[in-house]
């Protein structure tokens with residue numbers, strides 16, 4: 001939905017970062033050296049990584065908006081995000097249906 005023609009790279013950017021892709025995860029993980037960005041524990045197996053959306057928008061998956069967290073630190077975020085996550089999850093499902 002652009003009022004400024006199809007050459008709006010902002011829209012493309014938004015689409016590009018609508019879902020948390022593997023390459024975005026890898027970017028964030030490499031940046032954090034595969035450690036939790038809160039308690040610095042190294043990720044291995046079941047303790048992570050999990051990804052926090054810093055600005056609270058689950059549709060904004062730019063690496064600058066993401067933090068990698070271990071399961072313990074993500075517990076707190078999960079509570080915060082789950083309130084929005086209900087809608088976010090629905091939108092994610094829609095995205096999967098129409099996105100590709």
Ligand SMILES: [Zn+2]
Nearest residue numbers: 036039070073
């Ligand atoms: Zn942690």
